[in-house]
Amino acid sequence: MxxxxxxxxxxxxxxxxxxxxxxxxxxxPHTLPFNQKNLSAMLNDYTSVFFKPTDGSGGKNIIRIRKIDSGYQSQLNTTKTSYSTTAQLYRDLNRFAGSRSYLLQKGIQxxxxxxxxxxxxxxxxxxxxxxxxxxxxxxxxxxxxxxxxxxxxxxxxxxxxxxxxxxxxxxxxxxxxxxxxxxxxxxxxxxxxxxxxxxxxxxxxxxxxxxxxxxxxxxxxxxxxxxxxxxxxxxxxxxxxxxxxxxxxxx
Known part of the structure; x- marks a missing residue:
């Protein structure tokens, strides 16, 4: 069967x-489709935000973004990258997404x-x-x-x-x-x-x-x-x- x-x-x-x-x-948790405006709004409101593929599974390609003193830090698996502005962060995330659709979700501690x-x-x-x-x-x-x-x-x-x-x-x-x-x-x-x-x-x-x-x-x-x-x-x-x-x- x-x-x-x-x-x-x-x-x-x-x-x-x-x-x-x-x-x-x-x-x-607050969830929005990924775009530059939504990214700025979410990072304004929350100390951590998750960036995840709309059609993903198994926890693959999920990036955690955290506010840090000097700006923002993204983490994919164990790799961390720092950014001083949301514009830089958006550019990298957008490149990572390519043609695939992504969501932003408020990070839960x-x-x-x-x-x-x-x-x-x-x-x-x-x-x-x-x-x-x-x-x-x-x-x-x-x-x-x-x-x-x-x-x-x-x-x-x-x-x-x-x-x-x-x-x-x-x-x-x-x-x-x-x-x-x-x-x-x-x-x-x-x-x-x-x-x-x-x-x-x-x-x-x-x-x-x-x-x-x-x-x-x-x-x-x-x-x-x-x-x-x-x-x-x-x-x-x-x-x-x-x-x-x-x-x-x-x-």
Whole structure:
């Protein structure tokens, strides 16, 4: 059986779907299409801004821009470059983008678990009856020297409760957040269904800031779960597969 779940690559389109619904507005970091005017405006308002491809995946080609005393610093993977003006920075980013479309997103100061930044993946899947269920929560714990937490950027997969404990969040708070994220996942599924047909699974990438507030960084319509296969406890991996069989997810 062939995998059948709709795929939408355009991150800007998916962001706009969420922003049309007031429920999600407090969860979505300020995001704008990349151009010179938007770059200046974002750097005016925030100390860090992410520059990411509209159709990217796996954390590739994401550049973090930070304000520093002498101007701005960009970081791609582990390479840092400094600029004294936004005009210089824009010229370089524009050259890097080429003909590809990019977005600018307000940088969220990620909470750290045992000194490593992390974000959370909320896996949402449809049952055979067509109801959305949040089936799995796990964390992507980043390499502190990299820009993205993704597995293929040197990140590791962690369990939700252990990662939250390592970030000094209480078990009561962790349980409340887990409930909130599962509800959020189901709500995103219903929102996406209103805009496009044929979704059977989604993967929300959620950042938690140092105060514990969740932010939806993006919604993946073709979420990868292969890193879970390598974990010692395969129960999450197997659970996702058991829900995914009816729409052709076998790995």
């Amino acid at each position: 062939k995998y059948k779940s709709s795929t939408i690559k355009n991150k800007w389109k998916k962001t706009q779907w969420l922003l049309k619904d007031t429920y999600f507005q407090k969860y979505v 990620l909470a750290k678990s045992n000194a490593k930044p992390f974000d959370i993946r909320v896996m949402v899947q449809k049952t055979r009856q067509g109801d959305w269920v949040s089936t799995a929560l796990f964390t992507k714990v980043g390499n502190p020297n990299k820009v993205a937490t993704n597995y293929n950027q040197g990140g590791t997969i962690g369990t939700f409760s252990k990662t939250m404990h390592g970030a000094n969040f209480s078990s009561t708070f962790t349980s409340q957040l887990e409930l909130e994220l599962k509800r959020l996942g189901v709500a995103v599924g219903k929102n996406f269904d209103r805009h496009y047909k044929g979704f059977h699974e989604l993967g929300l990438d959620v950042a938690v800031d140092s105060k514990g507030k969740p932010w939806i960084l993006e919604v993946n319509t073709r979420p990868q779960i292969y890193p879970l296969k390598a974990s010692i406890d395969k129960s999450l991996y197997n659970k996702i597969l058991s829900y995914g069989k009816h729409y052709g997810r076998f790995k």
